[in-house]
Amino acid sequence: xxxxxxxxxxxxxxxxxxxxxxxxxxxxxxxxxxxxxxxxxxxxxxxxxxxxxxxxxxxxxxxxxxxxxxxxxxxxxxxxxxxxxxxxxxxxxxxxxxxxxxxxxxxxxxxxxxxxxxxxxxxxxxxxxxxxxxxxxxxxxxxxxxxxxxxxxxxxxxxxxxxxxxxxxxxxxxxxxxxxxxxxxxxxxxxxxxxxxxxxxxxxxxxxxxxxxxxxxxxxxxxxxxxxxxxxxxxxxxxxxxxxxxxxxxxxxxxxxxxxxxxxxxxxxxxxxxxxxxxxxxxxxxxxxxxxxxxxxxxx
Amino acid sequence: xxxxxxxxxxxxxxxxxxxxxxxxxxxxxxxxxxxxxxxxxxxxxxxxxxxxxxxxxxxxxxxxxxxxxxxxxxxxxxxxxxxxxxxxxxxxxxxxxxxxxxxxxxxxxxxxxxxxxxxxxxxxxxxxxxxxxxxxxxxxxxxxxxxxxxxxxxxxxxxxxxxxxxxxxxxxxxxxxxxxxxxxxxxxxxxxxxxxxxxxxxxxxxxxxxxxxxxxxxxxxxxxxxxxxxxxxxxxxxxxxxxxxxxxxxxxxxxxxxxxxxxxxxxxxxxxx
Numbered sequence: 001x002x003x004x005x006x007x008x009x010x011x012x013x014x015x016x017x018x019x020x021x022x023x024x025x026x027x028x029x030x031x032x033x034x035x036x037x038x039x040x041x042x043x044x045x046x047x048x049x050x051x052x053x054x055x056x057x058x059x060x061x062x063x064x065x066x067x068x069x070x071x072x073x074x075x076x077x078x079x080x081x082x083x084x085x086x087x088x089x090x091x092x093x094x095x096x097x098x099x100x101x102x103x104x105x106x107x108x109x110x111x112x113x114x115x116x117x118x119x120x121x122x123x124x125x126x127x128x129x130x131x132x133x134x135x136x137x138x139x140x141x142x143x144x145x146x147x148x149x150x151x152x153x154x155x156x157x158x159x160x161x162x163x164x165x166x167x168x169x170x171x172x173x174x175x176x177x178x179x180x181x182x183x184x185x186x187x188x189x190x191x192x193x194x195x196x197x198x199x200x201x202x203x204x205x206x207x208x209x210x211x212x213x214x215x216x217x218x219x220x221x222x223x224x225x226x227x228x229x230x231x232x233x234x235x236x237x238x239x240x241x242x243x244x245x246x247x248x249x250x251x252x253x254x255x256x257x258x259x260x261x262x263x264x265x266x267x268x269x270x271x272x273x274x275x276x277x278x279x280x281x282x283x284x285x286x287x288x289x290x291x292x293x294x295x296x297x298x299x300x
Numbered sequence: 301x302x303x304x305x306x307x308x309x310x311x312x313x314x315x316x317x318x319x320x321x322x323x324x325x326x327x328x329x330x331x332x333x334x335x336x337x338x339x340x341x342x343x344x345x346x347x348x349x350x351x352x353x354x355x356x357x358x359x360x361x362x363x364x365x366x367x368x369x370x371x372x373x374x375x376x377x378x379x380x381x382x383x384x385x386x387x388x389x390x391x392x393x394x395x396x397x398x399x400x401x402x403x404x405x406x407x408x409x410x411x412x413x414x415x416x417x418x419x420x421x422x423x424x425x426x427x428x429x430x431x432x433x434x435x436x437x438x439x440x441x442x443x444x445x446x447x448x449x450x451x452x453x454x455x456x457x458x459x460x461x462x463x464x465x466x467x468x469x470x471x472x473x474x475x476x477x478x479x480x481x482x483x484x485x486x487x488x489x490x491x492x493x494x495x496x497x498x499x500x501x502x503x504x505x506x507x508x509x510x511x512x513x514x515x516x517x518x519x520x521x522x523x524x525x526x527x528x529x530x531x532x533x534x535x536x537x538x539x540x541x542x543x544x545x546x547x548x549x550x551x552x553x554x555x556x557x558x559x560x561x562x563x564x565x566x567x568x569x570x571x572x573x
Contacts, residue, residue: 008470009398015476016397023390026446027409034420034427035412041423051426102314107307116559117318120325123555123562125505127523128544131530132328135537141340143327175324183563184570225570236416239507243527257418257508265512270422277419288414 041274048268057271064275074276076251077259078283080166084255085234085287088170092234093226095178097219100185115186119179126176130243133172134159137244159245162252169240169253177233181226188222189215224295228288235284256280328548332356332541339537355542365546367518368525373550375437375510375521376503379444383499384492386446391454392484396461397476406455409448417443417509425512439513440521444503449569450495456568457491458484494565497558504551522547 042064044050050057068074099118103111121129136144137158148154158168192215200210237255241247247254247262256276264273326346331339333351359365394406424443425434433439461484469479485492510521517528526543533539555562 011476012397013399016393016399016402018476019389019393019397019480022386023446023451026386026442027448030424030427030442030446031412031420034423035415037423037427038419038421051429054426099317102310102317105310107310108314109311114314114318116556118321119563120552120555121321123501123505123551124325124548125507125523125544125551127505127507127527128547129324129328131526131540132324132544134530135331135339135540136324136327141342141344141537143323143344143346146344175321179321180566183566187567187570222570232414232416236418242507243530260418261508261512264422265425270426274419274422277416277422280416281419284416285414 038274038277041270042278044271046270046274050270051268060271064271065279068272068275068279073251073254074256074259077254077256080251080253081235081237081255081257083166084170084173084237085231088173089227089230089234091170092174092177092230093181093223095174096181096226097185099178099182100189101215103182103186104189115183118182121176122179124176126239127243129176130172130240133168133175134244137168160249162250165245165249165253169237169244172240172244173234173237177230181230184222184226185219188219192218220295220298224291227291231287231291232284235280235287325548328541328544331538332545334538336536336538339541340535355536355539356546358539359542359546363529365522365525365543368520368522369546371437371519372504372522375440376500378437379441379503380496380499382441382445383447383450384496387450387495388454388485388488388492389480390446391451392458392461392480392488394451394455395458396463396466396484410452413448421509421512428513434513435515435519436513437519440510441503443509444499444506447499450498453495453498453565453568454488454491458488461487490561490564491568493558494561494568497554497562498565500554501551501562504554 043059043061044057045060045063046054046057102108103115103118108114136142139145139155139157139160142158144158145155148156156164158164196214196218197210200214205213236257238257238261241253241255241258242261245253247258257280260273260276260280263269263276330345330347332355333353334345334348335350335352335354338345338348394402428434428439428442433442465483466479469483474482505523506521507523507527511524511527514520514524517525520528526540526547529543530540
């Protein structure tokens, strides 16, 4: 390289660091550092006294982990969260795929209007629509029970019955979120080559066989992306139970993040709360790796 | 199956889906216009017999919701402007300004996207407390300023900026800052609009972080104020629905205006995973 070329390369590198400085500074100070501190905090007995005088917090090793993993309330919160992730997640993905298949059909009129309508709940404020649904779920005056009555069903005490409260939250989440993955599926469907469908038709494949053998394999990478991102998001369930049920009835909708919030910011037991956050990270990572592994296993 | 019947069934399914999707939002608007107590009658009405704005007036007079609306607007606007500047610069640098270790640094940032924000939330709160930012709007805004997803979005787009164009400007003696401002910015404008829309919507709709940072109820953002209000006014269905409408409308309007940009962002984020 000429001397002039080397000078320009140096100049570019200098500019790069200058341009990156604000972003990296902010991320280092307000994301990387707190995450690292969160790992350390989970090894201390940091509590309400330590907030006034941080040097009173002591290193307690894995005591918080032992306490959390033997707490029946934590296990209940974890079970509730897994219920939400494992039932609500797949249900959301199926509804998204169904809506995407309808929108992708060639004969559809007013495609962009329907797409906008289906997507609208995604951009609404979660707290506001959670409050709306809280009223829709009212056992006596709620519109949902009224509508179920048309079909001879119900009434259901949606948010007052421990058996129905989590399904109620899942329904809200599916309604609120399906539009997001729907858009990703629509793009995925558009990228499957038309010739594959034509070849399948010539071979006499039925609509179901074409779906099973062309559409689903063609969407495999999309499923992986949608599966992992939806799972990460659903593990962070918080605002819905906070607003609709306060974690009840009988703790049936207390999620891990809601419990963490109560421990950390209501009782100021920050050591225990950090432990829960770290456990959530570990579980999320395990879930993501599991999905990646399953996908790789399928392909092999 | 008869083709025309199939087309009819397809549209019937689409219309039913649209009705179910819109019903909660339509009921929210309808109930917000009902007179007090009207929503709690049997059978529950979907639309008011005689629409009234009395609950909106009460929100702005007795309950001073304008204050929370302004708080949300201020936080969201500043967060959006700063985010576009910070992540725009960084995304461009990651795409077009090579330096040793750049791709490893970027890969590390992408990996950290799987870390739930909650892991850092408690120490971040303690840090902001030391810095005196707890119970301030700056404290609420800070997490929105730099976004790894935002940098990714801009980087992917900036990869398409032709190198010849940048080199020509360098030959002409322009500084890197000047090149960014005069050559790169106009090209990046569409993706910066996307980034702005994303930041606006996530800051406007966010709940957990402002709930943690703001302790003084007079400073609450709109979603936090709304969650607080439902505690005291749980029986006032119509009033709460008016509050919900006011919270949701700005987000929906921004989405409708910038829909194309927003959708581009979702798809860009999903291409590589």
